[in-house]
Amino acid sequence: MARATGEGTTAIERLVRHVLGDPDSEPMTDELAAWLASSRRFRAFAEAHRDKIRKKLRGATEAEARLDVRAELRVAHLLLSDRRIELAFEAYGSTKGGPDFTVTVRGERSFNLEVTRPRPAPDTAGYGGPLLAKLRQLPPSAPNAVLVAIEGDTADAFAVAAVSRALRARAAEKDEAFFASRALDGTRGFNERFLRLGAVLVWCEGASGDARASSWTNRSARIAVPERALRACVSGLRTG
Numbered sequence: 001m002a003r004a005t006g007e008g009t010t011a012i013e014r015l016v017r018h019v020l021g022d023p024d025s026e027p028m029t030d031e032l033a034a035w036l037a038s039s040r041r042f043r044a045f046a047e048a049h050r051d052k053i054r055k056k057l058r059g060a061t062e063a064e065a066r067l068d069v070r071a072e073l074r075v076a077h078l079l080l081s082d083r084r085i086e087l088a089f090e091a092y093g094s095t096k097g098g099p100d101f102t103v104t105v106r107g108e109r110s111f112n113l114e115v116t117r118p119r120p121a122p123d124t125a126g127y128g129g130p131l132l133a134k135l136r137q138l139p140p141s142a143p144n145a146v147l148v149a150i151e152g153d154t155a156d157a158f159a160v161a162a163v164s165r166a167l168r169a170r171a172a173e174k175d176e177a178f179f180a181s182r183a184l185d186g187t188r189g190f191n192e193r194f195l196r197l198g199a200v201l202v203w204c205e206g207a208s209g210d211a212r213a214s215s216w217t218n219r220s221a222r223i224a225v226p227e228r229a230l231r232a233c234v235s236g237l238r239t240g
Contacts (some may be wrong), residue, residue, distance in 0.1 A: 071117050076101070112224065170187075
């Protein structure tokens with residue numbers, strides 16, 4: 001592990017070692033140390049949730065699973081760059097399968113945010129499955145959003161509106177087998193869960209400027225994600 005310099009060096013090293021175990025054999029070591037050094041707010045977040053982060057990383061035994069956790073931490077780092085934003089981590093408990101974050105933007109109602117990294121290439125058919133899987137983790141009595149972290153050079157590569165139309169068309173056609181195979185109670189289960197989804201954020205870390213993040217709002221959602229809060233999150237994801 002490359003030694004950081006300046007105030008808080010020892011605390012950062014201890015925190016990195018706590019969550020990663022043996023930092024010398026962990027590819028994420030220098031990156032995580034840099035995020036902690038660059039943001040006092042992210043460092044405070046990581047300290048407060050150090051055991052949860054450690055547990056997540058210990059459970060992520062495959063490379064793709066560790067990249068999932070990396071995406072969650074990077075999203076937290078970016079969102080906390082905005083002092084209006086506060087984050088709670090796994091507020092519903094890790095064993096209950098709830099959303100990753102509860103986001104509070106000053107002056108707005110809090111909302112839940114679940115982060116996902118789809119494995120397939122960015123196309124309508126490929127993203128339908130991962131998005132459906134996340135619907136099961138959205139509580140019924142709060143605003144909810146899903147953040148899709150994609151690779152490439154623009155967040156527009158994930159056409160959320162097209163994905164939504166494709167899924168709703170399957171539901172209208174009563175394609176029960178499609179939804180049942182994705183652990184939903186057929187089309188009825190999809191329709192009920194889809195109404196819990198207030199918005200989808202798309203984040204493309206490799207892009208720059210406005211192409212780095214975008215949002216889509218589900219106008220049929222029972223509980224809307226506050227627009228001002230959504231804009232603040234998009235702005236945060238475009239930094240860094």
